[in-house]
Amino acid sequence: MNSTSSVASGLQPLQRQAMAVKVLTKQEPITEIAKEEQVSRKFVYQQQAIAQIALNQAFEKKEPEQEVLYYLPITHSWIFQFILALILICHCSYRGVVELLRDLFDYSLSIGTIHNRVKKATAKARKINHDRDLSSIDVALLDELFQSNRPVLTGVDADSTYCFLLEAVSHRDEDTWGYYLLELEQQGLNPDYTIADGGKGIRAGQKAAWGDKPCHGDVWHIFDQCEALCRNLAKKAQGAITPREKLEQKIKVAKLQGKGNQLSAKLTQARKKMKKSLSTNVYWQKWNQLYQQLSEKFLPVKEAVESAMKSTPRASSLVENLNSCLRNYFFLRKHLNSDYLDLLRFFLNHRTFRSSRVRERVGKSPTELMTGKKHPHWLSLLGFDLFQRA
Structure with missing residues (x-):
């Protein structure tokens, strides 16, 4: 040198x-x-x-x-929590995860590695699910859905929307429902009553497990059918209104030509048909009968009944809503297993509501609503450190 x-x-x-x-x-x-x-x-x-x-x-x-907003330290731990977020938040398939990491991160990962990492997270999620105390559930909503002709049993807390049951089974008979309800009883599940549709397996299984505990009939399906009926009646009424309006326009023109009498009979018939389609007095007849019986007590009683109806669960709408959410996950999988459903149930119970028709739910998770206690982010519960910008 x-x-x-x-x-x-x-x-x-x-x-x-x-x-x-x-x-x-x-x-x-x-x-x-x-x-x-x-x-x-x-x-x-x-x-x-x-x-x-x-x-x-x-x-x-x-x-x-092209301006750099911030730098993200990519570690193995971050990659694995990113994989879980893609699968659970974005409904991404394993092959979709592989493709995204390859194209956007220049990172190669096999489907087998993804499966193993998801299985590892599932073990932690299952333990959290199993350790959860369910004694605070007063009204339980029970239902069934099908995936590839295989029944999936679902159960939801009517107040908090917490999903306490999500199991793919071979049968939906009395023995199957009874077995899972007895298992949940060990976690403290003892509702005042349940709400379910007319499924024989649900009701028979509940009776076998819980004896004479009430299982109220679900009114959601009735409302759904009534809404369809209302739509049909509205279309029928509109079909009666439109011809009447067209005839009225024609009569105006005919009167100017001195030929109004030729269409007056048709217009009269159209008006009768429209009136028949739109008018119903049954509701107001019942109203008047009750008012005459109760007199000045009628309005206070009416308000009390409406208040009780609003605060009393009568439909399994929440479990039907859960079923519709599950469809967005199930369509990626031909077959379901308990591992995947345990992880999915954990995620749905610990993610927070971004919006809700019930204001008290916004910014809270079903678990927080049920227990009244805050909990860490669902990824933190699985052992990951969340990234935060400096």
């Missing part, structure tokens, strides 16, 4: 910066600067190039889309 190279290697960053500034400002010839600093001219040119690049970058106009 010659003397000039040893001196150059010993220069500190600030000394190199000062040398580059001298060259860029052309205060002295490069040969003189090299002699003063006891370095080669080649080394001086190298510092000049480094300084010029830094100067160009400082004054370079950056497009807003």
Whole structure:
């Protein structure tokens, strides 16, 4: 190693910066600067190039889309929690996860690795599900849905929307329902009553497990059928109104021509048909009968009944809503297993509501609503550290 190279290697960053500034400002010839600093001219040119690049970058106009917002430290732990978020939040398939990591992160991962990591998270989720105390559930909503002709048993707390049952089974008979209800009883599930549709297996299984505990009939299906009936009647009424309106327009034109009498009979018939389609007095007849019986007590009684109806669960709408949410996950899978359903139930019970028709639910999870206690983020419960920008 010659003397000039040893001196150059010993220069500190600030000394190199000062040398580059001298060259860029052309205060002295490069040969003189090299002699003063006891370095080669080649080394001086190298510092000049480094300084010029830094100067160009400082004054370079950056497009807003290309501006770096923040840096994300990608670790194995972050990759694995990102995989869970893709599967549970974005409803992504395993192959979709592989493709996304390959195309956007230049990271290769096999489907087998994803499966193993999901299985590891499932073990923690299952333990949290099993340790949850269900004694605070007063009204339980029970239902069934099917995936590839295989029944899936579901159960939801009417107040908090907490899903306490999500099991793919071979049968939906008395023995199957009774077995899972008895298992849930060990976690403290003892509702005042349940709500279910007319499924014989649900009711027989509940009677076998819980004896004479009431199982109220579900009114959601009745409402759904009545809404369809109302739509049909509305269409029928509209079909009667439209011909009447057209005839009225024709009569106006005919009267100007002195021929109004020719359409008056048709218009009369159209008006009768419309009146028949729109009018019903049954509701108001019942109203008047009750009013005559109760007199001044009628309005207070009516308000009390309406208040009781609003605060009393009468339909399994929440469990039907859960079933519709589950469809968005099930369509990716031909077959369901208990591991996947345990993880899915854990996720649905611990994610927070971004919006809800019930204001008290916004920003809270079903678990928090049921227990009255806050809990960490669902990824933190599975042992991951959440990323936060500095």
